[in-house]
Amino acid sequence: ETGVTQSPTHLIKTRGQQVTLRCSSQSGHNTVSWYQQALGQGPQFIFQYYREEENGRGNFPPRFSGLQFPNYSSELNVNALELDDSALYLCASSFGQGPTGELFFGEGSRLTVL
Amino acid sequence: GQQLNQSPQSMFIQEGEDVSMNCTSSSIFNTWLWYKQDPGEGPVLLIALYKAGELTSNGRLTAQFGITRKDSFLNISASIPSDVGIYFCAATIQGAQKLVFGQGTRLTINP
Numbered sequence: 001e002t003g004v005t006q007s008p009t010h011l012i013k014t015r016g017q018q019v020t021l022r023c024s025s026q027s028g029h030n031t032v033s034w035y036q037q038a039l040g041q042g043p044q045f046i047f048q049y050y051r052e053e054e055n056g057r058g059n060f061p062p063r064f065s066g067l068q069f070p071n072y073s074s075e076l077n078v079n080a081l082e083l084d085d086s087a088l089y090l091c092a093s094s095f096g097q098g099p100t101g102e103l104f105f106g107e108g109s110r111l112t113v114l
Numbered sequence: 115g116q117q118l119n120q121s122p123q124s125m126f127i128q129e130g131e132d133v134s135m136n137c138t139s140s141s142i143f144n145t146w147l148w149y150k151q152d153p154g155e156g157p158v159l160l161i162a163l164y165k166a167g168e169l170t171s172n173g174r175l176t177a178q179f180g181i182t183r184k185d186s187f188l189n190i191s192a193s194i195p196s197d198v199g200i201y202f203c204a205a206t207i208q209g210a211q212k213l214v215f216g217q218g219t220r221l222t223i224n225p
Contacts, residue, residue, distance in 0.1 A: 033213075
């Protein structure tokens with residue numbers, strides 16, 4: 001167990017709705033990254049937060065946004081949900097800004113958009 | 115963009131057999147990693163490689179960072195039932211915040 005916790009574990013939304021996913025990072029970690037994993041695919045980088053600021057973003061539209069709080073926990077918000085947003089959303093924590101790649105993932109939030 | 119080509123996509127083996135999978139790219143990377151994902155779980159880091167040519171072991175797992183920095187392989191010796199799962203290669207370049215992942219290799223073991 002990595003110590004990274006995500007909530008909710010499963011949720012169902014309809015097209016056009018908005019969703020907020022939450023993540024608590026592992027103790028001692030100050031960086032949080034979010035990844036989207038479609039069924040049968042590898043995770044895709046959404047963005048990273050370091051010191052409460054976005055610190056790198058993948059190829060995702062602006063309706064994907066996030067926050068990091070002073071305690072290093074984080075939220076992923078998705079507006080105007082589309083069917084293709086159905087996926088497992090993974091939060092990963094690490095220490096520092098550098099890309100060592102040693103990420104510690106949570107179990108994910110499985111989002112289904114109907 | 116950067117892409118990792120992982121093969122094979124799936125493997126069906128007998129318990130006790132050795133396993134080999136690899137990952138290639140047209141891009142150069144500074145770090146290669148191998149993760150394992152079990153159903154309903156997030157990926158778990160198995161091995162991290164930081165130097166071209168580096169060969170690293172973790173128990174029955176051995177991974178290598180290719181000399182060209184464009185590939186990596188993972189070997190599992192004497193497979194056991196708990197090795198079942200999906201294995202992902204991942205890589206990153208210096209200065210980038212993201213990991214690029216391969217498509218995964220699904221390993222199934224017949225007892």
